[in-house]
Amino acid sequence: MSRFDLWFAQSARALARRTSRRSFLSRLATLILGGSALPLLPVARAAAQPRAPAPGEPDPATPAGDPESCEYWRHCAIDGFLASCCGGTHTSCPPGTEMSLVTWLGTCRNPADGKDYVISYNDCCGKDLCGRCFCQRNEGDKPVYYPSKSNDINWCMGREGVIYNSTVAIVVGVATES
């Protein structure tokens, strides 16, 4: 589901709340803007290639299993452009960029096995903003003065080229309550 799907769905719901009588125009707007009543069913994108399921991950035909989707399970604490939409994958950076050495960490639950994983959100650095698949989810995000949990920081800071391009989401461990 794209950012615009979300935006249109939210808008339609907001509109429905705001409109006391279901006038001609509000009904039309609801139709045009997406309609909160329409099911937001996930189906494979038209032009996308079928993807092989990754070990232990949800079906890639669902948003929770699709690395190009903001709803991908690993993206729970992200705020940036998905490297998987920018010429990279969810674990490797787009051509010509370099992965940041320092980063922030999130903890995301994998719906396929119900376990919590520690996700390292490394930034891809050295080219300007990718501009595709902006995704902001912020689960567990903390302010900048708490750097290891903050996604508002340009984590390219440690590298030669610190321009931010996009972000990967790499599994670095399983979280267990301590």
Next chain:
Amino acid sequence: MSRFDLWFAQSARALARRTSRRSFLSRLATLILGGSALPLLPVARAAAQPRAPAPGEPDPATPAGDPESCEYWRHCAIDGFLASCCGGTHTSCPPGTEMSLVTWLGTCRNPADGKDYVISYNDCCGKDLCGRCFCQRNEGDKPVYYPSKSNDINWCMGREGVIYNSTVAIVVGVATES
């Protein structure tokens, strides 16, 4: 009239041409998009201050006399952001920019006196694109290999800072057929 007025008016006309039966939706779209039947009357902008008429120029309450309008008579050969919307005026550059020393010339007819004037379109240089009041009219515009009549060239080239910000339209003479 803003770029969007023009765009909506054109779109509505294109839509009217394209739609064979005046269906419910096309009528609504025509309403929303501006409607080719509605008169595009020039009236003073809500927040603008009343302007004193300039000597020999059309009434500033009309687009042909309003330096912040793309339809201002001097803008007949322009392709750029109007300095008058960017902190300057139609004859002086916005604060912190410098006027280009080289430029292109157009010939525009002043509706107030019916005379053709030679207009010097000097670029304002040294800050990034202003972004307001983009205006492209191109009367008499020639390709880049004919530089004195080409508005596709960044005329900031002769100056220390050559970044293009916006453009003025200065009367430098009256044109008489030779």
Next chain:
Amino acid sequence: MPRATPAAGRVREAGRRAIAEGAVGMRRVLLRAAAGLGLAVAVAGADVPLETLGSTERLREPPHPHWVFVGDLLLRRSALLDLDRSTFLGMVSSGFLSQGIAVPRRRAEFYVPETYYSRGSRGERTDVVTIYDAAALEPVDEVAIPPRRAINVLPSANAALSDDDRFLAVFNMTPATSLSVVDVEARSFAGEIATPGCSLVYAGGERRFLMLCADGSLLTVTLDEAGQEAGKLRSEPFFDPNEDPVTEKAVRYGDRWLFVSFEGQVHAVDVSGDAPRVEAPWSLLDEADREDAWRIGGIQHLAVHAASGRLYSLMHRGGADTHKQSGSELWVYDLGTRERTQRIALHHPGFSFMGDTIEFGKSWPWPFNRLSDWLLDSVAPNPGLDVVAVTQDAEPLLVTGSKQSGSLAVYDARSGRFLRRISSGNFMVHAVQAPWSAP
């Protein structure tokens, strides 16, 4: 490592002399060019007088309290707008993720911390503090600082000017944290102060800065006459950064800084005494608000009108971790009584497209000239507001902006009445500053 470059202002002055000398010859060149085009050019007999070339506007002085800087991270610039006349006064181009313009009270200047790369998005990094002439909107000097400036998407708190207008502290993060201190009077780099574990920077006295530490405490850094470290003081933690952290977007109210937490707790820090004093927190939300899931949120979600003691807070309905979600209402509090006095339903900021505001039909006859406003307010999906600011005068204006639009909505700050939308020419609005108080 930063390289010394000739101060931009001196280069510009040379350029200005050149254009003054060149302007006379320029008309000659133009007329020759016109002749080349087969145009005979008369200089007499025209109704429109011939005009001069080469002039540049200056801003009127002193600056007006209703002038605001509107920042755009994407276009790397700030537009300067006049909210009364709905005009664009000029702009300040800046470097990669430049945040915040520091405006002194006593000098007609301002300071912009900037980062550049020798090849735009790659190559050698240079960090500078650029000194602008406020009326000319033009760089007059620059001070090189270590290339370690913190780069993040905050609208503020990455640099602060001491209350005596003498020293600018720039927050560094590599991720080791420190402050670079610039003497803006002498236009020189004073030095770097290590601040391990503490981040961001807020002015807190004549020669004093506050920083927020990862454990929820405050670090106070005091400077001496030369801008060197005179003392550092770490407070007890005053909030729990794991349970309910305060946002970075604190606002100043006289001698107090108001830090507001994700859950709406207001932590006031009084900086009038020898050491900062943390007051007992109070909440923006009552039980009913919490039940309705109201929360603070946005990029720059707080504003204070100091003279009247009013606090403005962007609010939305949402769950945990929605501290960056756009606001749908603006709540107004009396800081004396700590009571909410008003809820302002927010108008659509207006769409913009490549810097132009999307509106149409403003010149059509009534009632059609209201069509675009009406469509915006009743049909178009409101993207929500991310930024709020208020001017600091006796007839204050409120401004709200969205990261999805370059347009701003303007309100009367006392009544909350919506006045108008204005175009910033930006692609997005990331920060709004109203730096000038009434004289």
Next chain:
Amino acid sequence: MPRATPAAGRVREAGRRAIAEGAVGMRRVLLRAAAGLGLAVAVAGADVPLETLGSTERLREPPHPHWVFVGDLLLRRSALLDLDRSTFLGMVSSGFLSQGIAVPRRRAEFYVPETYYSRGSRGERTDVVTIYDAAALEPVDEVAIPPRRAINVLPSANAALSDDDRFLAVFNMTPATSLSVVDVEARSFAGEIATPGCSLVYAGGERRFLMLCADGSLLTVTLDEAGQEAGKLRSEPFFDPNEDPVTEKAVRYGDRWLFVSFEGQVHAVDVSGDAPRVEAPWSLLDEADREDAWRIGGIQHLAVHAASGRLYSLMHRGGADTHKQSGSELWVYDLGTRERTQRIALHHPGFSFMGDTIEFGKSWPWPFNRLSDWLLDSVAPNPGLDVVAVTQDAEPLLVTGSKQSGSLAVYDARSGRFLRRISSGNFMVHAVQAPWSAP
């Protein structure tokens, strides 16, 4: 004056070694950070295998003919897209108004003429030709050139690679005109050649370039083995630049350049012989077309599929001086018969908003999943198309783009059938290049 800087590629290689060495230590740092957050981290017992850090993609080799560069003047970049899979392969960041990427046939490289200022939009100017590794999409070297590169809004013709892939000629304008010649094999600056009165640059043979002169003639510049001027030849004027100038956006068809005039006259220049030979012009328009006010127009309004001899031309209805107006139809010509063979009604390119394509409901059940397409094609105002390109293979694709959108519409170039829209992540589309032919 340009300064020598260490070649970016060498710096990058050092960086790559550092990350390879750093990757092992990095996991240690991460796990320590996780522990600091109160998380115990297990490395076993998970269904998802742990992954490695620090990897970067490379493009597959050789490049595919359906890969296109999509230029955005505003974002100062080109996106590389795969038209078959609708994917974004990567991007090339560039400097101020960089136009056109020169792609050799014989090396896995490409060359980007760029202009930078030491302070982003002000300061010292540096012009370079950056040499990229085509598979890594990364700068490996750069050649400094005089800071006089022509800066305009053309999509092409500001630089050209000689047919033997050896010399890149970059057009300079100050406004005096000249060519800077770069030996891209030796990666060195060969020299500058004055070309008074003549502008732009088109490859026209092994070591030969064409330029257009203000009087409607051609200048042919021939280079010697060292990239120095071996000869210059000025032709008779072949069009009248006052009455009916050709646009700068000529297209190459084998040994011919096709220049098309504002009024639709096609002037073919054959560069196969010792001197360029101008053929008799023919028209894209017949009487009926002219009566209906059809005209050429757009930013990049022409494309040729060389193998099939098809010419594609963006057309609109409009008056004089509308040579930059967007096209509403794409007309197809057989270059053998000089007959129009098809008129393609152009689909909406799709709106985009800050780089994201505005579409919704693609995942809804039929027929609702067609809603956004249907609204675009039947209700939304079509902004018109400014750019057209065609791939050079046996199953060619046509691409059209608009300066008001970052989305592209893709068609089968043989049938004209509309296939799909794809997102470039751009704010606007200023140029599309399909540089790789089938091997």
